[in-house]
Amino acid sequence: MRRPGHRGLATGALAAIAALLISSCGAGGRPEEGEGGGASDVGVTAESVKVGGHFPLTGVAAPGYSEIPTGAKAYFDYVNANGGVHGRTIDYVYRDDAYNPTNTSQVVNELVLQDEIFAMVGGLGTPTHSAVLDFLNGEGVPDLFVSSGSLLWNQPGKNPQTFGWQPDYEVEGKIIGQYVKQHLPDAKVGLFLQDDDFGDDGEKGARAYIGDQIVAAERYAPGNTDVAPQIAALQAAGADVVIGFNVPSYTALSQLTAMRLNYRPQWIYSNVGSDPALVGSLLSRFSEGKVTDAAMLEGVITTEYLPGVDAPDNPWTRLWQRVWDAHGGRGELTNYRIYGMAQAYTFVQALQAAGPEPTREGIVRALEEVGGELRGPAFVPYRYSADSHAGLGGVKVVRIAGDATEDLGPVLVTGNGDTEITEYTEQHAGPPANGIPNVEPVS
Amino acid sequence: MRAVLRRLVPRSLLLRNLLGVVAGLVVVVLVLETTSPFRNSQFATMSYYAIAAAGLTVLTGLNGQISLGHGALMAVGAYTTALLLQGGSVPFPLAMLAAAVVTALVGVVVGAAAARLHGPYLAGATLALAVGVPGLAIYFDGLLGGEQGLSVRSPRPPGWFADAHYFLTAGELGGAKYLAYIGWITLLVVVLLLANLMAGRYGRVWRAVRDDEVAAELAGMRLGGLRILAFVVSAACAGLAGAVLAMVVRLAAPSGFTIVLSLSLLTAVVVGGLGSIPGALLGSALLVFLPPAVTNLGTGAGLTGVQAAQLAPFVYGVVLVVVMLLAPGGVMGLLRRLWRRGINQGGST
């Protein structure tokens, strides 16, 4: 077992330079010589399974998103404290890529080649994760539950190792579009979009229902914090409903700019950008308290697919609170942490399904076979099968009211393309009593 | 002893450099074969920094022109490579060559503008270039993939190469290792060409221009043309570096070519010693191997992961200032000074 400690790394680096300049030097053995593990695979030992993820811990996307891995870590610690999965603890490593795809490539190299993880769990971001899609699939690393709603993760033919998790942006866009068509049929709709697949997929979904109502689509480049020209254009186009597919920082920026322009359309933000607590805390400090907290998001429409902190009595939220209190670090339980815990919960389910001697191949096969039947924290099931690696299939439309949300309709499910939107009626079951899933191994 | 050595080294410059490159190749094979895939991937990263830094050191060190825009030139090379490799029909060496040519052409344009500027003006203009060019990729998102960029099909080792490799080393050829080979072979070729160029007529002329513009102009040299040529050579290197980067990172995206990249390259050449190719290699090695070491020191000292990650750039910045204040010749300058002192002492006793 080789474990590069602090000194090992530092001296290793020096040695590598020396090696280059002088002659040769053995800075480590060959990898993947672990033939003796029986059915087990890279990153799996008798005591542990090592998994990794990449997240923006710094930079433009860090607010909120940087909390996701802390949630996942807390849940894994909770599972480990309760005996782990098939007797193995889950060893979770996550690294910062600053939402920069080039960094992502570097840190995933480290995770796969240096840390030798068994699987990638919850790697975050559309532009970032697409940079490592080929690499992970080429190396045969299971790439589970990407933290992004892009359609890219559902290409089982091309990327057999990759699985989506959250409802994709097209599904969300369709459901939002249908809501606007039904309830605001006369509205002129403006779109406020992040200039990448995130915005594009959302736009595609929305246009399928309200193509004729859309009067303007404005895109912002992430990193440029001056969105005044975009908001002014939406206002000029006379949009009285604005649908935003954007990250939380830009929810705050768009609200702030709209206030400056006294522009008051009905705002609809996709789930990703709408966390009231986070946006509120970003907004609260402006103008010496003249902007009051989440009140600014009062009445804003968004979507939900997980019970969150605004439903403290939901049995799932009670579980997350218990986990966070016992294993969380600093800070409160937030929706982002719940997101991370829910992903971790799904991974535990998948690992259980992969059996007592998990392999990379085995966990992928297990998800394809039973993934569609798994039930967990989300209101709707996954769409996993041999032909589909798409994640959750629906959301419900809600309105932000005070510190909570109120439902504007039932839970809806749909698929990509022309699939119709239908109501999902299965009752949402609570978590197991011990808070740990119990999935039978496949085959 | 030195006389013996001198006799063993061939007289011709080209031969001598060639011999150095062959020796380098042997070292590269030995190092890549004995290190882990992770180290291999680090060496692959180092190779593209080194290619770009070698080109930059010719421009800044020999010709006296600063460029904060080499990141943008690398972007040109990377996107060219990504576009050509997309179809799967263009072999990667051809794509790399094309990247170098296209970037050199861009270098003609940028160089022509840059030749009329000096010092702070040139720095500011190339800084604007570095900040501005990535915007093109977002504007032409249909072709260039916008914010998320173009993913690149990294070349897989062809059968004969893998076979030859197995025959020689009895080990299988991983993806990281193959990319490291591509990067380092490119680097050795670039170093060979640059070393010859620097030792030859153009090297002398460039140095003359740097040291005394007026005198060089009076001596009948066409400064504009010389400056542009230096820029083109340097741009071609940046283009190649971009091509290697695209294949190693498997992506050409705007976020890969921020101002940080350009400043890192500058750090590498300044710390290594302006105008010195070995210095550029040393500087690039620092760029790759220093951050993990510094980051570990930081976490060891109780910093959070995020704080520790920022420790490396902090060290770069401080080192850049300190080097300029105390040892403007960089590491190579220091070594040369020590070497000379050694000889002088040896002579006097």
Added chain:
Amino acid sequence: MQQFVNITLNGLSQGAIYAAFALALVLIWRATRIINFAQGAMAMFTTYLALPLIESGQSYWAGFAAALVAGLVLGALVERIVMRPVEGGPELNAVIVTLGLFIALQALAAILFGATFQSFPAPFGLRGFTVGEFTIAFTPFSVFVIGSVLVVMLALTALFRFTDLGLRMRASAFSQEVSRLLGVRVGRMLTLGWAFAAVVGSLAGLLIAGGNLVHPAYMDAVIVYGFVAAVLGGLESPGGAVAGGLIIGLALSYVSGYLGSELVTLAALGILVAVLLVRPRGLFTRVAERRV
């Protein structure tokens, strides 16, 4: 029409900030023939210093004043400690030192204050004024922005025109040797010049941050815009820098509003190249010849 008016007003208040930043660059350029590429990082750093003060319950103005004072001190320290040895040396060395400072300060801010987006308060309302039935993109804070840049400009003009200190500083900037022969303590004047410039830069940093999100790299693009504005104004003239700042602010706002926000930095590059190649002396400079 409303859109045009709003984009114009937005451009004006952004332009005022670029003007302040360009002014800071020009002050240092005139005094020491150095472009301070670390100006943005210095401004970012002092702005961050105000944040914990304001968060701890002090008034906005306490933080504001603290940031400006910190700018004064930082500017003086930077000149005295790291710039003095490279002043008058090869111009490349000075450029590299300022870039080193830029990298180091940015990393240090991330270590000390964190690297995430944080909101920064504004002392005045952020709700636009209403004219007739329209609300325009001009807020009490915009008035403050433009007002404070005007005040700084007037104060600097008064300092240079009407005071003995200003005369000494100008003399040192134009001719160090003659100034020394006239008993002017040139070293002190240069330190003071950097200190004043850093205060103006800090002000620009505070104004950009106000009612917006800050992170350690939030001033990066502003360095470029400020540099373009300063070159547009001819690098020598404070008045030119202000005019250049306003022009850049307007131009970039139109580009962002009508062509796309991803083109803003490219537009800045285009303007810079055009000015350098066509009118290297800037739009307003009277000096006959200048080497660029």
Added chain:
Amino acid sequence: MAEHGGALEIRGLSARYGPVTALDAVDITASPGRITAVLGANGAGKTTLLRTISGLVKGADGSVLLGGRDLTGAPAETIARAGIAHVPEGRGVITELTVEENLRLGELLGTARRGSRNREHRLGTVYEMFPALAQRRRREANSLSGGERQMLVIGRALLSAPEVLLLDEPSLGLAPRIVAQLFALIRDLVDREGITVLLVEQNARSALSIADTGFVLNLGRVVAAADAASLAGDADLRHAYLGF
């Protein structure tokens, strides 16, 4: 103004530019109320001598004393504040400033040295002395002719209330008529104010015509020292070094 102008004593002063010795153990004394001329061919070290005295060039050896106070190695601004006004050759005017601003700089130094505030009066005396400057007081010094510039720098030096005036080629590029006026003015000043003047000139004949004593420099060494009249009368010396 300078109530008891101090003597300027230069002892064993040497200066080098890299390997080149520009001044080699020079001894010169200039007394108050007298004009001391330093003569010599181009490259003899005259300008280096003045630059070393005023602290613009670091001397390698020797000392500079003003009224017994050791100023060796002091920075230029300290030497200026001690009362040595150096009027450099050619480029003494700050062209970007106005005429009045140039003068005010000298006046500021004078105020600092004397602690008086009577500005208008003193600027007025210079304008009286040089009416051409008064007309152009608001103009940039850029617009002045060569003669006017020379007046400006001398006027500015006088405003600083110096004890010692170092004049480097004040006649350079001026019409003979103006040179004569200028020298008459200098003579008059010295007689009236009792200041010490060290006058560097290539035009030895006219310099000696107003000087009291003279030193001849050649290749950085003093090769002759005598009163002005006997220097002017020494035919060999004139022939060898002074060229008239």
